[in-house]
Amino acid sequence: MEKIAGHTRLYRRGATYYHRAAIPQDIKATYPKSEETFSLGTKDYQEALRRVREEAVRVDRRFDEHRLELSKSAQPVLEELSEAQINLIGDIYYANLLEEDEALREEEFDSKSFEEHADDIVDLGGINRYAYARGEDTEGFFRDEAEEVLSWTNVDLKLAPESPSWRKLIRKLQAVTIKANEGKAARNRGDVVETPIVPTQQVSKPSAAPMLSAAISDWIREKSLASWGEKTADDHRIWADRFMLIAGDRPLDDYAKADGRAFKEALLKLPPNWTKHPQLKDLPITEAATRACELRLQPMSITNYNKVVGFVSAFWNWAANNFDEVEKNPLQGLKLRKEAAAFEERDSFTADQLSRIFQAPLYTGCKNAKAWRTKGTHIPNNLGLYWVPLLSLFTGARSGELIQLYVSDIKTENGVTFVDINKLEDDKRLKTKGSRRRIPVHQALIDLGFMKFVDHCRSEKRTRLFPEMVKGKDGYYSSPFSRQFRRVLESVGAKTSKNTFYSFRHSFEDACRDSGVPRDVMYALQGHEDPGMGDRYGSGYAVSVLNEHLQRVSYPGVDLSNLRALE
Known part of the structure; x- marks a missing residue:
């Protein structure tokens, strides 16, 4: 072999x-x-x-x-549990019940589901009190719960099937369930009932989980080997380390929701670029958060807050997949609703802005490939700077997806030519699973000579369509191009504080809606993950169906008449 x-x-x-x-x-x-x-x-x-x-x-x-x-x-079977063990197991179970209830509330109830939740608490409270008063275990529910709790990693005990401790443990779980229901009912009335910190001491033995610092190092090393560039690794490492500064360096199974909340509270006080602020830059993160609050500084945006929580949450998801001792992500449910940050979203390009972009010397004639802002007779239609904006206009694809294209990614199936967005080569990246897709080539691109350009690339035996476009220091093709495209926008007076290259995706969405393209087809073309389609390639649509809808897309009011087709 x-x-x-x-x-x-x-x-x-x-x-x-x-x-x-x-x-x-x-x-x-x-x-x-x-x-x-x-x-x-x-x-x-x-x-x-x-x-x-x-x-x-x-x-x-x-x-x-x-x-x-x-x-x-290899674990020994216990004949009995001590009173201290039973009490600690009860504390763990009680904290878990209130933590689950808090997680539900963080996701927000609508009026109907809240009423149902409140009714369930009342009904279950009555049933549990009735059973507890009579010393009953209705349908063996709490025996099953006791068996499950004993298997949790912060309990991890084996109890002999006929042990008299089963009865004591069941009574304890019933009692704390009644107590937890009282807390839930109080929360329904608007009372503040704190979720206790889940006891982190292990009932039977010391933790075998690695320390947080060691696990973070392993995570960064593994992800860097697989796909992360230097900047991505640094961003994740910095914020994971800052979480550790707030929560402490402990075994992985010693963290709970309270640690996530402490991190959240600090982030919501910190301003953007706080490490450069003269009064904050030399302070530890917790002190910087407190000081920022005292100074009444504007905190970081909701988008940036969610981004940071995503960095650290990614570590805990990885830890849960790699270590038996990690059962829950302490940051789960702590992101803020994106609707609150709608004002921060990027704009689409207006018809006037699009006309300005495609009437720039880059498209109508410039001095040379380097002096593309100066008028002349040269049209650099053999370069990515020329084609990537046009491709995004008629595909809705991200800049990185287009820049990394191989010549072999332009394919034909059943008479339809399409762009195959994939990650078959190691130098490619995709944002999500749904990003892998096929996008037909719009007739406007064909009329402008895109397929002639592709044929020229094939005749030159190119590997990539745009080999002159290289990755930035962070490992992304899009980073240096974003700066270059910003200069394009500025040169034609189309730049605003709320538009970037990504505005092409918003413009494409608008054009799809205005052209009557069904939403699920638009999602398939753009690589949005449709929850009903799983991991299916291209969201399950035949490329001929996608082509039928894509060819409807147009941009009324956008003047492309000055563009000269590639000869």
């Missing part, structure tokens, strides 16, 4: 690719196989590379599950 470059577990036998992994030393003696080797079911290298990454994750998860089973099987 031949080792193949591209992934440590990628091999080939004949023409078929395989996943092959040795069993880790710590479980080698008990694992049922000598190695995890199996066919990837393909002879295509790019498809094999995609599949081996997915299978490697599944196999690693299998290894972790085996470790967990070994750990559980």
Whole structure:
């Protein structure tokens, strides 16, 4: 079996690719196989590379599950629980009940669901009190709850099936449920009932979870190897470290919602660029937040707040997938509703602004490729600076998606030519799963000579359509181009505080709606994830259907008459 470059577990036998992994030393003696080797079911290298990454994750998860089973099987069975253990388990269960209730409220009730929630609390409160008074466990509900709580990572105990402690534990869980229902009912009346910090001491043994600092380092290292550029890694590391400064460096299973709330409260006091503010820059983050509040500084925008919460939340989601000890993300539910930040959204381009852009010397004639702002006779229609704005106007694609295109990504199927937005090559990035899609080439682009440009690229044996466009220091193609396009807008007087290249996507959305394109088709063209379509490529639409709708898109009032078709 031949080792193949591209992934440590990628091999080939004949023409078929395989996943092959040795069993880790710590479980080698008990694992049922000598190695995890199996066919990837393909002879295509790019498809094999995609599949081996997915299978490697599944196999690693299998290894972790085996470790967990070994750990559980080696755990001693207790004949009884101490009173202290039962009380601590009750505290943990009580805190969990109120934490779940708080999470529901953070998502916001509508009037109907709130009334239903309030009625449920009253009904369940009566049932629980009735059962508790009579020493009953209705339908064995609390026995099941007790078994589940004992399996939680901050409890992690095995109790003998016939132990007399079961009865005591069930009574304790019933009692704290009644108490928690009283707290929920008080919240429904508008009273403030704090969610207690979940007791983080483990009932049976010290935590085996890694320290937060070590886990953050592992996370950054893993993500940097997989896909993150330097800037992305730095952004995530900085904010994860700041979370640690607020919450402390502790074992991963020692964090709770209270830590997330403390981080949220600090962020909502900090101004943008607080590390550059003369009165804040030398202060620790918690002191900076307090001082900013005293100075009555304008806090960071809701968009930036949500972005920061997303950075740190990404770590906790990764931790939950990688460590048995992490059950919940302490930042879950703490983002603020985006509707509150609607004023911050970027504008679409107006018809006048679009006309100004495409009447610039770049499109009507400039001095040369470098002096594209100076009028002349040269039209640089062999460059990305020329084509990327036009492509976005008629596809709605993001700049990075277009700049990274390979010549081979321009394809034809059943007579329809389309742009294949994909991540088959390692130098490409996609924002979401839904970003992988096929966008037909609009007739306006064909009339302007886009397919002649593609044919020229093929004749030159180019790999990428726009090889002159390079990545920035942060690893993104879009970063240097964004600055360059800003200069285009400024040069024609079309720049405002609320438009950027991204405004092409908003303009495309407007044009789709004005042209009668159905919303789900527009979503498919733009790469918005449709919750009803799962991971299906192109949201399930045939490229011929997409083409039928896309060709309707037009921009009344936008003057493209000065553009000369590529000869």
